[in-house]
Amino acid sequence: MTDIIIVGAGWAGCAAAVAAAKQGARVKLLERTDMILGTGLAGGILRNNGRLTAALELEAMGGADLFAALEPTLRHRNISFPGHDHADLYDIALAPGAVLDCLKRWGVTLRTQTRITGISMSADKTSIESVTDSHGNTYAADAFLDATGTAGPTANCARYGNGCSMCILRCPSFGGRVSLAALAGVRELEARRPDGTHGAMSGSCKLMKESLAPDLVRRLNETGVAVIPLPPGLREDHLSLKACQQYALPEFAENLVLLDSGHAKMMAPFFPLDKLRRIPGLENARYEDPYAGGKGNSVRFLAMCPRGGDLKVNGPDNLYCAGEKAGPLVGHTEAMVTGTLAGYNCAAAISGKPPLILPRSLASGEAIAWTGEEMRTPDGLSRKYTFSGGCLFERMKSLGLYRTSPGEIRREVRALGLENVFSEPAG
Structure with missing residues (x-):
């Protein structure tokens, strides 16, 4: 039997899968389309501004496997562009293969073209027992992780955007995004734009x-x-x-x-x-x-999960979330951070180990905690949060959390007792 089912193989889902597998869990990663990394395939930027801090923290905590996998794919290192310093650019054509190799090394089972459309709950409705895909296959597990993202389906882009832009998610071909949390009865949150309209x-x-x-x-x-x-x-x-x-x-x-x-x-x-x-x-x-990039782009942040600092969803007792599902967090560094923590805590829950909540003296811990607080307010839902700019980066700087020295960050992580925590087996 699979220990953990992760739905969605974007950056968050892949990071969660590796983190859980490193804890000894048997992991099955289910992806709706025929490719991994999702909206991350339109990415390409690492370590710009405060993302460098978050990446170095993750490395010191033993959770930077996907960063390491991307190293051979880097096209440019330490570049600057308006408002951004020390950025690395990776080749988006090579990134999926590099991440697939990483998943294979850790024994993660990946199933593509597997769109989850049904769910089975326990008799008392307190936990998920299994999920079912559009082909009628059922997948049972001890714990589940929602990394389905918040972009799409087509109807949302039509209602809140400029229509389907034919983006990398390809909803018309593979079916629209289905939220695992929503199937479990979780009432999700929607971001708002400054003018009050939905999403971004x-x-x-x-x-x-x-x-x-x-x-x-x-x-x-x-x-x-x-x-x-x-x-x-x-x-x-x-x-x-x-x-x-x-x-x-x-x-x-x-x-x-x-x-x-x-x-x-x-x-x-x-x-x-x-x-x-x-x-x-x-x-x-x-x-x-997207192919219709002259007309518009996909609309996101329409299905975020209320959750705790351990990234357990408020609802079923065996459901966790990561990436955009964990709040209006923008970027794949943010997805890797939340994915790694959620995957670790998913595995920890199975083994009976206490959950890990990252301290707010780390940029990663502050981002997760503060975003969780902000999501409870209307103003907070109108903002987007990223290590590389905007309100979160400004907060990092004001709190003295923007650091670029690997040695300084490792010493801080070691002092907190978290050095290589994501590499230590649960139990």
Whole structure:
């Protein structure tokens, strides 16, 4: 019998699977589509701003397996772009294979094209016993972890966005996202935009690098970044719509910012194609993800779980959450941090070990605790939280939690008794 079922193989689900497997749990990871990493396939950025702090904390705690897996895929190291320092850019085409190898090393069983549509609860409705997929297969386990994300399905993008943008999630092909927590009867939370509308639009698009002018491609390949000034007539102010509020800076409205993640990552939630092609060097630009990136992007943060600092969902006693399900946390560093903690605590619960709650003297612990508090307030649900910018990064700096020295961070983690905690077997 499988000990732990994790639903959703994005960055959070994959990190949770590795963390639980390292504790000796038998893990089955179920993914709705035919690829892992989900919206992370539109990512490409590591260690920018406070994400470096979080990555170093995770490394000191013995939970940086996915960061290590990504090292061979890095295209650029320690670059700067508007508002962001010491960023690494990885190749999004190589990342899935690197993470798959990591999952295999830890014995995680992965099943793709497995969309969970049903659930069986215990007689007293206090715990989940099994889940069922759209093909009628049933999966029983001792504990479950919801890493299904908050983007989609198509109806949400139509209702709260500009319609289906044909993004990497491909809901029309594989069926829309189904929340495990919602199936278990958990009343989920919705983020709000400043104008009161629901959700937030994904923060970037990808352009086919081959569709750009050779000199622009050369600049991206050599430096990793291109900042192209925009005349006022071509500017698109989408700053308030973006999920990634760390990029809601004037520089991202006044310039087209491109990053090299194998494709050209465009730091805007959408940009009309006719205007895009009027920019020098982008006369033949073509969107890679989403295909309708000139019209819009996916809408996220519509299904977050009320939860504790141990990332156990408020509801079934054997359900945990990670990634965007754990709150309006933006980015795959944030997903890896919450995924690692949730996977560890899922395994700890099975073995009878007390749950781990990260102390607030660590940036990771403060992020999880503060976001959990903020989710209980209307104002908190209107903000997005990331180590790399916005209100969370400012809070990190004000509390003295933004640190970039590996030695200093390891000494702090050691003093807290948490060095290599995620590498120690539960029991």
